[in-house]
Amino acid sequence: MAVRHDRKVSILDVMGPVMVGPSSSHTAGTARLGRVARELLDEDPLAVHFYLHPPLAATYRGHGSDFALVGGSIGLNVDDPRIPEAIRIAEQMGVEIEFSEEDLGDVHPNTVRIEIEGKKREAEIIGSSIGGGVIEVFQLNGFQTRFKGDSPTLLLFYRDRPGMISEVTKTIAEEGINIASLYCSRKQRGKDAFMQIDVDSPISAEGLRRICATPDVAEAKYLDRIP
Amino acid sequence: MIESFAHLEQSAAGRDLADVFLETDEQEHGIPAAQILAALRKRREVMRDCIERGKNGGQSMGKLVGNEAKLLDEAFRSGRTFLDPLTIKAEIYALSVMGENSRMGVIVAAPTAGAGGVVPGMLLALEEERHVDPEKTVRALVVAGGVGSIIALSANISGAAGGCQNEVGVAAAMGAAAVAYMMGGSPSDSIQAAALALKNTLGLVCDPVGGLVEVPCVKRNALFAVHGLTAAQLALAGVKSVIPMDEVVEAMVRIGRALPRGLKETAEGGLATTATGCAIGSRLKDEANQRRAERAAERERMAQERKAGTAP
Numbered sequence: 001m002a003v004r005h006d007r008k009v010s011i012l013d014v015m016g017p018v019m020v021g022p023s024s025s026h027t028a029g030t031a032r033l034g035r036v037a038r039e040l041l042d043e044d045p046l047a048v049h050f051y052l053h054p055p056l057a058a059t060y061r062g063h064g065s066d067f068a069l070v071g072g073s074i075g076l077n078v079d080d081p082r083i084p085e086a087i088r089i090a091e092q093m094g095v096e097i098e099f100s101e102e103d104l105g106d107v108h109p110n111t112v113r114i115e116i117e118g119k120k121r122e123a124e125i126i127g128s129s130i131g132g133g134v135i136e137v138f139q140l141n142g143f144q145t146r147f148k149g150d151s152p153t154l155l156l157f158y159r160d161r162p163g164m165i166s167e168v169t170k171t172i173a174e175e176g177i178n179i180a181s182l183y184c185s186r187k188q189r190g191k192d193a194f195m196q197i198d199v200d201s202p203i204s205a206e207g208l209r210r211i212c213a214t215p216d217v218a219e220a221k222y223l224d225r226i227p
Numbered sequence: 228m229i230e231s232f233a234h235l236e237q238s239a240a241g242r243d244l245a246d247v248f249l250e251t252d253e254q255e256h257g258i259p260a261a262q263i264l265a266a267l268r269k270r271r272e273v274m275r276d277c278i279e280r281g282k283n284g285g286q287s288m289g290k291l292v293g294n295e296a297k298l299l300d301e302a303f304r305s306g307r308t309f310l311d312p313l314t315i316k317a318e319i320y321a322l323s324v325m326g327e328n329s330r331m332g333v334i335v336a337a338p339t340a341g342a343g344g345v346v347p348g349m350l351l352a353l354e355e356e357r358h359v360d361p362e363k364t365v366r367a368l369v370v371a372g373g374v375g376s377i378i379a380l381s382a383n384i385s386g387a388a389g390g391c392q393n394e395v396g397v398a399a400a401m402g403a404a405a406v407a408y409m410m411g412g413s414p415s416d417s418i419q420a421a422a423l424a425l426k427n428t429l430g431l432v433c434d435p436v437g438g439l440v441e442v443p444c445v446k447r448n449a450l451f452a453v454h455g456l457t458a459a460q461l462a463l464a465g466v467k468s469v470i471p472m473d474e475v476v477e478a479m480v481r482i483g484r485a486l487p488r489g490l491k492e493t494a495e496g497g498l499a500t501t502a503t504g505c506a507i508g509s510r511l512k513d514e515a516n517q518r519r520a521e522r523a524a525e526r527e528r529m530a531q532e533r534k535a536g537t538a539p
Contacts, residue, residue: 008228009376010256020331055387059493134384
């Protein structure tokens, strides 16, 4: 049987995480997906809308996925004992929460699309909770991607042009940082493009500033490992 | 990188299995062995705390389970049990963890929350009954995690992907390998134990009543903790699985694909659609609707209050 190198998980991922019950795919994984949306937004949300793929829509309530998704989206960790209270906490923060069902196509049963909105920004992800708390985000602000949240990651939004990848990776190399994987996609040739760079060690604030200064980079976002 | 159990058997021959997994993880994920061991020491503590709390029982979120650990613990302590203490403790501990899980308590997913009682049940009961050094248990958790990580290379570890075989079956295989390790078995014994445990869970469906991780999940964890112990016992006696572990995993993946969607966590088949299962399902739906209505009313009230507060 074919080995999926992209499915490599560490011992600590298998024997873990430490989490609030009752289901690693419905509680821990979904909380982490909510957390990815929150980190991408990078500010307190005002409104979050969760679009659940039909199999998840059928099972989410009994597993507390609603608490977990909301908990993650307001920044709680998977082992935070406040997760069972997350919806109440979000309401007290004045966050508008909505759940709907949406057929997200030929995807893992536990897949969700999250639209999150803050004062300054908004963000959108589509991702699956594939079991044991492991996640795969495959769409991010409209761009195809393959984000697992298991390593520090640099997300770049830029204008598609020749030389961009080499300029950015040169800066990263100069920072002494090793790239674990790199993934690019674009909406249209010469237009909006996206690069996901998983790195082996954290990028410094100065390194990030240098990357942001690369011509045609619209935005650079650095996410730590999603706990 | 270790890509298969055949590969593992080769590279681990004559070595300590935990050391092999720690080395691989350090190479693959850059996590130093000391850090993995430190984290697992903490997780063993979380498991122990969870077992202590869980023995006291208490109602689950869906009110379907909760006092199983307490009942068996009381029976055991008052001398009303007939099995040997190791078996009974494995059951009590697995039930304790799953009870806590069903109350949204803090647990360790091993490898999932719904199958999170099996490994701690087996390992912590064995540690206590056979006076195993707790540090050896921590290393056995490395073995359990390592076995799971090889399975995860070709299988999705979730009931939604392949039924309960992918959760409790995998947990029993991980636990069986770890127990063989704790009892002084060779790497090959651990792999055999995993194969025997997993092979005999194939086809196990995920049909949770009302979609909750309660029925049959809680009791199933106790029964499969014992199943895992038995598999380890057979392997340590030299019994071998005719079908090698890699092929057992392959069979699991194929069976998981062949299972209808209704038997993969959707609560649309099996126990979930028995007369009793359906009745419980509709009661839960009614209660959820009522809670939603109450929350909406509460939101409305809060909005009114805010309005009244900001009015001139």
